[in-house]
Structure formats: C-alpha cells, structure tokens
Amino acid sequence: MxxxxxxxxxxxxxxxxxxxxxxxxxxxxxxxxxxxxxxxxxxxxxxxxxxxxxxxxxxxxxxxxxxxxxxxxxxxxxxxxxxxxxxxxxxxxxxxxxRRDENFGNIVINAYAYPYIDRTVLRKTLPFLTYLSLFTYGFTPQGDLIPIDDTELIQLARDYNVAPLMVLAPMDDNGAFSNEIAHQMFTNPEGQSRLIDNILSNVQNKNYSGVDIDFEFVLPEDKEGFISFITALKNRLEPFGYIITVALAPKTSGDQPGLLYQAHDYPRIGAIADKVLLMTYEWGYTFSSPMATAPLNSVRRVLAYGSSVIDPDKILMGMPNYAYDWPLPYVRGETRAETISNVEAINRGVQYGVTIQFDEASQAPFYYYTNSDGVEHVVWFDDARSMNAKYRLIPEFNLSGAGIWQIMNYFPGMWLVVNSLFDVSKVL
Missing domain, CATH: 3.10.350.10 (LysM domain)
Structure with a gap:
C-alpha cells in the first residue's frame, strides 16, 4: 500500500x-x-x-x-x-x-451500528469486523429492557462470521445518556438483579455473543455501583461463554476530574471486562471550537495511560468514522458543527473547489470554503493518511485492536488501510 x-x-x-x-x-x-x-x-x-x-x-x-x-x-x-x-x-x-509490504498480524475490530443501517453498507463492512455492536438497548430502573429491532442484523453478522454484541446504555426518552436512570438501577438491588436476568435471557434468545456496556456521565458517587454492576453481569454471563466489553471515557490519568471521567476506573474495570473501548475521539465535536475529532497527539496520551494500567491485549482504540463542518467565525456556546461523513467531506470539497491541508500535530486533514451565502466554513475530517497514523498506534502500544464509532457510512480509506496492514480476527 x-x-x-x-x-x-x-x-x-x-x-x-x-x-x-x-x-x-x-x-x-x-x-x-x-x-x-x-x-x-x-x-x-x-x-x-x-x-x-x-x-x-x-x-x-x-x-x-x-x-x-x-x-x-x-x-x-x-x-x-x-x-x-x-x-x-x-x-x-x-x-x-x-502486495503487502507490511503486516502487523491479527487485530480485533468492533464496530457500532444503529438498526437502520443501510444493508449494503453493512454487508461491505462486515468482512472487516470481529464484533458488531448493535446500538442500543435501554432499560428501566425496575429492570425491564427497552429493545431494538435487531433480529435481522444479528443473523447478517453471523452470516459473515461476525460476533454480534448487545449494547446496553442508560438512555432517556430523547436518546440522551441519563445518569439518573443508571443511578436508580445501581441503587435498586431487586431491579438490577431483574435487569441482569433479562439481559442473559435476551442474549440467549437472540443469539448474541455478549454485551457491550456503554454508560457515560456516570455520577462520581455511583462509581462503586457501576463497578459492582459490571462485576455481577460478568459473573452471570461468563459461565455461558458470553463476553463483556465496556466503553470508557478517554482519560490521561487516574484522578482526571470531570463527570465524564470520574466513575470510569481504568484499572478495576479493565481487570473485569474481556475488552474495553477507550473512546479516543470527540476532541472536536458539535459544540467545540474547530479541530480534529481524534488528534493523534491527544489519542496517544490516552493510550499511554490506558496501556499502563490495563492489559493492552484488552484495549480497543476508539476510531471515529465521521467528520464535522463548522461555520465561522466560531462563537462559544452558539456555533454548532454539522456532522457529515468522511466521503461527504470530499464531495463537499469538490463542490467548492478546495485545497485540502494537513495538520501534522493532529495528523488530520482540513479545509476551508465559503458557501453560496458568503459564510466561511472549516471542515475537519479523516482520510487514508490520518487513518494510517491512527491504526499504527495499535502495534505501537500492543493493543488488541480498534472500536469504531460508527459504521453507518462506508469509508473506503479506512478499510483500505486496515486491509493493507492487518488481518482481522474472527471468533466465530
């Protein structure tokens, strides 16, 4: 390549x-x-x-x-x-x-998808995956699951020898993470026990291979409750051969302050889970100032800390599969970036005849354009160069592989890099 x-x-x-x-x-x-x-x-x-x-x-x-x-x-x-x-x-x-001039061997790739993913996009992507995580089951504090339409996707994954994972997240009626729903479950032993029973039953009945736990913004006072829940679920699923993966906020130290980080105890959760996803993305996000979604220098700091306290063979590096387009000038608290695909970023660049620049520190491409209303924009996205830089961190830190958020759009540049550098492990 x-x-x-x-x-x-x-x-x-x-x-x-x-x-x-x-x-x-x-x-x-x-x-x-x-x-x-x-x-x-x-x-x-x-x-x-x-x-x-x-x-x-x-x-x-x-x-x-x-x-x-x-x-x-x-x-x-x-x-x-x-x-x-x-x-x-x-x-x-x-x-x-x-011809493959380099081959770093086998890696695990887990990717997230919503049930409404385009089926052609999914079929093109599945050959590159170890796991497919279907986003997302919710739950009530009383232990009832809020299901998704996943039967067809589970079968499609298995048709391609990809292990399907049931994603569990505390979501409110608006689709936002709710630490209150999580708190109520953590503090309700009867509801938690019922939830774990329902998870096991669902995994068995739907033919899942395990569960992906995605609890974000957990209250600091619920740290022990969160760890106890992961432990209880692991103990219930493991005898049946099911795995547990846990998504963790991108920390650079154990005592990092902030609601996103404090309840995510890397050493303890890493010791319990079969795999952990370090969510190394969203530095650039909808309401941030314009920047790369996953700057390489920032990603590297998270991986350095993570691999120092968690077995690297359990770690999946978070990989974003989307881009942002910001109108300028950026006004804190007012400017909202548009989420687009990396392919759309190129198409938009063609529409406006841009020249693509590349930031060496973050190892990410970007460009400016002015739309028909005279408003200047800046687009930060990923291309084969930035994906190549990120994926090479996996062998550098001896990681298990990557976790991709999300695969709703097919991104040729990423999969060409993966196919050139690695062999994707299959567990089915």
Whole structure:
C-alpha cells in the first residue's frame, strides 16, 4: 500500500502511470466519485494486485476462494464492491491478493451500528469486523429492557462470521445518556438483579455473543455501583461463554476530574471486562471550537495511560468514522458543527473547489470554503493518511485492536488501510 497525496497538475491517469497500475484500479479501490476532478491534498490509496481472477460463467465466491486456497472473507475484503452485486458477472476481475509490504498480524475490530443501517453498507463492512455492536438497548430502573429491532442484523453478522454484541446504555426518552436512570438501577438491588436476568435471557434468545456496556456521565458517587454492576453481569454471563466489553471515557490519568471521567476506573474495570473501548475521539465535536475529532497527539496520551494500567491485549482504540463542518467565525456556546461523513467531506470539497491541508500535530486533514451565502466554513475530517497514523498506534502500544464509532457510512480509506496492514480476527 502506498498513500499518494494529490499534487497540483495531477490527473488520475498521470497518477496511475506513475505507479504502473490502471486508472480503474485507483477508482474502484478508493470508490472515487471525483476521478476527473481530484482535489489538491486529497489522499489516494494505491494498491498493487499480485493475483487476480477473471470471472467466468458459473463462478461463485466460494468456488474462487477454494481454487486459490483463500477464504470468501479475504475476497470480500479485497473486493468490497461484491456486496453491491447479486451475482458475479463474467469478465469481471476479482483480486485474489494484493502486495503487502507490511503486516502487523491479527487485530480485533468492533464496530457500532444503529438498526437502520443501510444493508449494503453493512454487508461491505462486515468482512472487516470481529464484533458488531448493535446500538442500543435501554432499560428501566425496575429492570425491564427497552429493545431494538435487531433480529435481522444479528443473523447478517453471523452470516459473515461476525460476533454480534448487545449494547446496553442508560438512555432517556430523547436518546440522551441519563445518569439518573443508571443511578436508580445501581441503587435498586431487586431491579438490577431483574435487569441482569433479562439481559442473559435476551442474549440467549437472540443469539448474541455478549454485551457491550456503554454508560457515560456516570455520577462520581455511583462509581462503586457501576463497578459492582459490571462485576455481577460478568459473573452471570461468563459461565455461558458470553463476553463483556465496556466503553470508557478517554482519560490521561487516574484522578482526571470531570463527570465524564470520574466513575470510569481504568484499572478495576479493565481487570473485569474481556475488552474495553477507550473512546479516543470527540476532541472536536458539535459544540467545540474547530479541530480534529481524534488528534493523534491527544489519542496517544490516552493510550499511554490506558496501556499502563490495563492489559493492552484488552484495549480497543476508539476510531471515529465521521467528520464535522463548522461555520465561522466560531462563537462559544452558539456555533454548532454539522456532522457529515468522511466521503461527504470530499464531495463537499469538490463542490467548492478546495485545497485540502494537513495538520501534522493532529495528523488530520482540513479545509476551508465559503458557501453560496458568503459564510466561511472549516471542515475537519479523516482520510487514508490520518487513518494510517491512527491504526499504527495499535502495534505501537500492543493493543488488541480498534472500536469504531460508527459504521453507518462506508469509508473506503479506512478499510483500505486496515486491509493493507492487518488481518482481522474472527471468533466465530
């Protein structure tokens, strides 16, 4: 894999000729919609096919995999476009393998999705996943679960050998995290016991592989109650072979102040859970001043602390899959950024003819534009360069892998990096 940054005067043809590959290879791999209007500063992943297969009448994915002694999953990782097709068309080229100059070995990837995810996006993404966490079950203080429409997604995940996880979060009627609902459950032993019974029953009946606990803004006085709940749920699920993962706020020290952090005790929760997600994103967020969502320098500080007090083989580094567009000037308490996908960030850049810049400290791309109303905007997003920088932190800190929030939009640049650097572990 080579990551090429478009320079002034470049065309898709000149870039392809430079690397001795076809223009179609670059367009297909990167899913380019602006091949004839590349942006200066845009990053492209250049892949070099080693073995390819030309589809003939009667070919199937499983048959091709068997012929070349590989797996259907590997073929889907190398050819995500197959998820868009009902059958393989004769004459189509299927890449059996790409040249891999680096391979850091196996990693675990967990990703979050809402039940309404586009099914084609999901099918394209599942080959790259170990776990699929379905967001989210709520609950009442009395222990009743508030369910989601998850039956189809659980089966789809299993069809791709991806282990589905039931996400549990204390959410209010507006879909916001509620520490009051969590508090009432922590202080109601009968309700908590009933909730754990209902979780186990749901996991068994729905064919989940475990539970992902996402309790944010837990009251500091509920710290012990939170840890006791995780312990009780773990003790109930573990004998049946189910796992527990816990999402933790991005801390850089054990005594970090703030409602988001104080009840998230890294050493104790890390010792209980099978995996923990360190939510290393949202430095740049809807109401913040414009900045990268996950600046590499900030992410690194969280991982340094986390891996010092939690077994690194339990840690999943949080990975954002979205971007923000801020109107300018930024006014604290008033300005609200628009959430967009990383693909939309490029499309918007094409619309306004921008030049993409890259911040070396945060290892993230950004650009400015002025809309038709004369309002200046700045967009911070992720591309293959920023994803490459972040994913390389996994072997640097000997982490288990990554946890992606969220996969509602397919981001080719991220999956090209993953496919080039790692093999994704499967537990089913």
């Amino acid at each position: 080579t990551i090429y940054v478009v320079q002034p005067g470049d065309t898709i043809t000149s870039i392809a000729n430079q690397y001795g590959i076809t223009t179609n290879r670059i367009i297909v791999d990167n899913e380019l919609t602006n091949a004839n209007n590349l942006l200066v500063g845009q990053s492209l992943v250049i892949q070099f096919p080693e073995i390819s297969h030309t589809v003939v009448e009667g070919d199937t994915l499983y048959g091709i995999a068997q012929t070349y002694d590989t797996t259907p999953t590997r073929l889907l990782q190398n050819n995500p476009w197959i998820a868009d097709t009902e059958s393989l068309i004769p004459g189509t080229i299927v890449i059996i393998s790409f």
